[in-house]
Amino acid sequence: MSTSPRQGLGSKRAETVERLFAAGLEELDEVGHGALTIRSVASRAGVSPATAYTYFASKNHLFAELFWRYLAEDADHDPQGADAVARVQDVTRRMAERLAASPALAAAVTPALLSSDADVARLRLRIGGEFLDRFARALGEQADPAVLEALVLAFSGALLQAGMGVMTYTDMGERLDAVVAAILEGHA
Amino acid sequence: MSTSPRQGLGSKRAETVERLFAAGLEELDEVGHGALTIRSVASRAGVSPATAYTYFASKNHLFAELFWRYLAEDADHDPQGADAVARVQDVTRRMAERLAASPALAAAVTPALLSSDADVARLRLRIGGEFLDRFARALGEQADPAVLEALVLAFSGALLQAGMGVMTYTDMGERLDAVVAAILEGHA
DNA sequence: TTCTAGATTGGACATGTGTCCAGTCAGGTG
DNA sequence: CACCTGACTGGACACATGTCCAATCTAGAA
DSSP: HHHHTTTTSSSSSHHHHHHHHHHHHHHHHHHHHHOOOHHHHHHHHHHHHHHHHHSSHHHHHHHHHHHHHHTTTTTTTOOOOOOHHHHHHHOOOOOOOOHHOOHHHHHHHHHHHOOOHHHHHHHHHHHHHHHHHHHEEEOTOOOHHHHHHHHHHHHHHHHHHHHHSSHHHHHHHHHHHHHHHHHTTTOO | OOSSSSSSTSSSSHHHHHHHHHHHHHHHHHHHHHHHHHHHHHHHHHHHHHHHHOSSSHHHHHHHHHHHHHHHHTTOOOOOOOHHHHHHHEEEEEEHHHHOOOOHHHHHHHHHOOOOOOHHHHHHEEEEEEHHHHHHHHOTTTOOOHHHHHHHHHHHHHHHHHHSSSSHHHHHHHHHHHHHHHHHHHOO
């Protein structure tokens, strides 16, 4: 039995996974997602590659987990603003700012989420659900489902384009302001 | 000097590249983009891997070229419809139908276009430009730039979600009808 | 202290990826 | 005909990826 009161949290496994996450972020910033390998992350975290692979099925899985955690840090925030337009813009601006603050992670996660890897597929759904929730909350109760879907799709599209380098994450915030306004126009 | 009047078109190189494209499509349908390798495509086309690599820098480059050609087949079509909404829906429906008809190619191209490969980056811009053109033509002259961008982003987002398997390409057509209507509402 | 279960490890393995290069081949040229 | 040139080829290379397993370590339980 574990001696720790909080089940599992203080376990050896939990400590190791934390070290791997931290090493992953550092490695991402320093060498980018192209050059990063699970082995390099393992080495930075001071564990063997075999150990790292017991935690992450693949490089893509690692990126997806890192992104999910990054997203979750911000999950409790309630969108601010007087009307739906302002609240939705608060959501997109906030996301864009956070992504701009971690460009390496943002660049890594876009291709990673497309992986057919089973662990990635699970996280992908969670992440998609989180986006949907945020927009739904910003819109309020009686929102037009087509409008909600338009927002989610436009946001996904912006993520994709930024991920491909067609626009920067800083641009993304501003451009989405206009796009959100255009979509919501006539949908009081 | 070449004996062929149409410069290069009848050259050996052009014939080989055609065979490689054809083999690539067959291989995609039969084994999917995961299992496909440049070597397997080369073998199917009856050329050596080394030869195939003189035409395509990577698997992703092959997918991007295949998709670009598939897109170009349809480039001259003028969007039909009385008003902007109908014309834009014609564009999205048409694309969705074509993608649904070649699911393996569609599944392959989404991750491929995210590659940092230089040849892919070139095609990515061309493909993005093509989408923009089609929506711009469907909207007509004096379109709101924010609306145009909203449409392109929503469409990109739909491609991404379908590419991830969150929706089918058949769904995509129907869902985009509603999304397009919602975006254009109030933008006569 | 001894035992035990879970965590970690080294290292080999099979596979894929893209590069490179010296050599061959075929068809048009002079 | 002999010659060239562009296309193609075989095969080796360096590297990354993810898997596997028997051996070892370590901290808490008895």
